Amino acid sequence: MLKAQFDHTNCSDCPIRHRAVCAHCDVDELEELEGIKYYRTFEAGQTVIWSGDQMNFVGSVVSGIASLTQTMEDGRTQMVGLLLPSDFVGRPGRETAPYDVLATTDLVMCCFRKKPFETLMGNTPHIAHRLLQMTLDELDAAREWMLVLGRKTAREKIASLLSIIARRDASIAPKQKPGPIVFDLPLTREAMADYLGLTLETVSRQISALKKEGVIELEGKRHVTIPDMRRLMDEAGDDSDGGFLV
Amino acid sequence: MLKAQFDHTNCSDCPIRHRAVCAHCDVDELEELEGIKYYRTFEAGQTVIWSGDQMNFVGSVVSGIASLTQTMEDGRTQMVGLLLPSDFVGRPGRETAPYDVLATTDLVMCCFRKKPFETLMGNTPHIAHRLLQMTLDELDAAREWMLVLGRKTAREKIASLLSIIARRDASIAPKQKPGPIVFDLPLTREAMADYLGLTLETVSRQISALKKEGVIELEGKRHVTIPDMRRLMDEAGDDSDGGFLV
């Protein structure tokens, strides 16, 4: 294997290396597979794929944020996943998408045509293995989120979401200084509500409350400072500080 | 491959064949791996494994029902998965259990020691592939459940749970006659509440209401008859009749 020749830490346009199949490490080096990889860009609000549609690609997020959402006929919607840079989208072996994928912000995805990707997976056990690990991570995250949806109060839900975003943000740009954490909320109040199983009014009220009590600081509507991460996590009701992923 | 010599439909003590790694098809035929498989039995209420514990096996449910639950320090608990016969438990590549696994009824599991199983997986791509498919199924089910937890009313939640159990029950014993569906509830009201993010009182009230309105019939506290599956699914708010799994 020529893997060792590649400096993974410098695959700068392909963040996939963190958690998924790295395009540089696993695909570009295999000349016979050139051409199955391509980039797609979406504007905020665009739909990447509708639930039920034919899904002829897999891929991962390079920049921006995508959401996975499910909708009932009467319009109630629930976001069931948040895809941040390096997250993988796709169901090798499946024909259709099981839920809508929406670009929450402007979005760039690195895609692979599905059939050749599946062939590649068949020939390259460690890709299948990595994919399984990633899927297990997602499953853990989904189940962690079930606890949030089923048992936490509105306030705890907001705190949980903020601490997840803070943690993910910190791990993407790991300047790990132990001071206050600062980031921009990538979601509207409505999107947060859809993720948390709340209404946007409740989200707004709870954010105001957390702000008034100094748990978070707000500059404008989106720019958040968390002076004390430990306190936020207490508000979230998280037992351990153990990292669970989005 | 000697796979073709095996009559999968007669692996009667190993329901794994439906959705997971069939012990007969994938392990017993490989003599060098004899001894890695064993059975474990649990009584109703027993704990299979605690969250955080070392998990040195993988396996699947042969008979009975197990639940995956998460608990907050203050005692609030959320069931994040229900394991019916043929469902797989375990996280190849992971050291510790991410949540408690409890025997909800008397339970028999078919287990494999983890290390040899992982070796087997490495040598047998189609096992890894099947495991990926199963994990994707579970992920879809978990996300479907997020919609239930986040957006459905108590009544819809109960109807959703009943229709899932009915569907799973029917697929295990597929006598597919298009009449009323009959089954025994394998869960206490409290367990149902933990699965649905409700209190046991609310579960009881909603079941009484559905009974009074003729959506379900009850004999005793557990024996359920569903005269019209279509009607139950309408109550559940399920858009399609598409099968999602527990």
Place this chain on the structure above:
DNA sequence: ATGAAGCCTTGACCGAGATCAAGTGGAACC
């Protein structure tokens, strides 16, 4: 039989969050 423990049901009341409604503030566009 009697008591005790589990599991379930039902009632009365309450409160967190939904709903309905009005208003604010900033950005874009003429």
Place this chain on the structure above:
DNA sequence: GGTTCCACTTGATCTCGGTCAAGGCTTCAT
């Protein structure tokens, strides 16, 4: 500068489901 639009905030009220409490029905042990 004014208009429009959109994301957000805040208030008033309502309601679904939670909480607290009492009692019923089975099963099992004494």
